[in-house]
């Protein structure tokens with residue numbers, strides 16, 4: 001089936017007079033994938049039509065499904081070609097609408113071999129975002145909460161209230177560092193709930209944790225710098241560090257935390273600039289680094305002058321006990337930066353995140369933020385502030401924890417007896433699954449996308465790109481019925497592989 005599709009597609013492409021090399025490849029299908037992968041041929045085919053102006057600037061391009069049918073290749077192949085076209089600036093994406101031909105000014109030069117060699121981890125792709133942009137019926141790839149479980153109605157109440165209280169809110173910038181009222185509420189909250197000693201001047205409001213990671217990476221990392229990362233980890237952070245040209249040093253995370261001797265050895269020999277950690281209900285594994293390791297790791301960071309960047313968006317999403325205090329609570333010398341996003345359990349659309357760090361790094365961060373966007377929207381900060389200080393927040397969190405635990409248990413129930421393995425998480429949004437050796441997550445994804453089921457293949461979360469029989473399934477987005485149905489379909493597909 002697959003071989004036939006490959007041959008047919010090559011005939012089509014050749015008939016279009018494009019891929020000269022493909023004719024040779026047709027006689028040697030085994031080498032073809034190696035030397036000139038199919039998606040690359042589709043890419044070339046598209047570039048050629050764009051260059052010949054059969055598709056003009058700002059023309060809408062055929063959908064993935066239509067092009068896959070036309071060329072008789074798999075949709076994922078076309079998807080991959082589109083991804084490359086987008087990253088080379090040939091096309092651009094409009095959300096929920098499709099792909100369009102980009103104007104010449106968007107074209108990025110291909111990196112030369114020399115440049116690529118000088119920046120070993122060079123990359124301009126974000127495969128996670130590509131998977132998540134595909135509209136699917138069974139959504140298990142987004143570590144996001146079902147919008148039906150979020151406090152949308154209450155937030156819209158506050159929208160009206162905020163306009164009454166601050167009639168000029170749209171007519172003004174926020175301060176670059178963030179609304180002082182919000183920072184002062186958050187610093188009190190962090191003291192009471194997370195044991196963090198903080199002043200409002202030590203907080204910066206960013207547009208999501210992703211912006212925070214980006215700003216920090218921009219300040220701290222240069223080409224060839226080492227950065228320690230958990231293995232596995234949040235794949236977008238890996239893409240950001242790669243784009244900065246940094247070299248990734250993986251540190252395995254287990255239910256017991258890290259191997260601190262190995263971490264110390266890496267810090268001693270490689271002198272990494274920073275260690276990016278997500279130590280509480282970690283994405284993707286759900287593990288939480290135990291309290292005893294937190295203090296020790298902060299001491300190591302201080303000794304080896306390695307910044308700890310603690311990304312903590314899942315702290316309040318727990319099913320059992322309250323997790324241990326953040327690493328930031330143990331920091332005495334300013335070697336920890338604490339990122340606390342509210343995208344997960346309040347409102348991803350508001351893009352509110354607080355970054356805590358000490359002087360003098362805060363000044364540098366504020367400058368970077370001013371260059372990025374001159375401050376996050378004041379309206380969003382005020383809406384968030386009024387919700388955050390109302391008793392509704394804690395009520396919402398109480399109900400949300402129960403709902404998410406039910407989701408998690410449904411997923412686990414459906415997977416029982418599958419032969420798939422995972423460690424039951426105590427919080428967070430995902431199951432990190434080990435498939436039987438015979439099943440490849442990439443092959444399963446290819447099949448599952450055809451059935452409108454998405455998940456994150458483990459290799460995207462692996463700094464070494466090797467965890468091919470792992471996958472991340474998010475139980476937080478799909479409704480209970482969709483979750484059951486989708487899991488059954490997914491396991492059936494795995495059995496057929």
Ligand SMILES: Cc1ncc(COP(=O)(O)O)c(C=O)c1O
Nearest residue numbers: 143208209210234278283341343
């Ligand atoms: C560990 C981690 N950090 C950061 C983010 C991005 O958060 P935000 O939406 O606040 O940018 C995510 C989103 O999934 C995440 O899992």
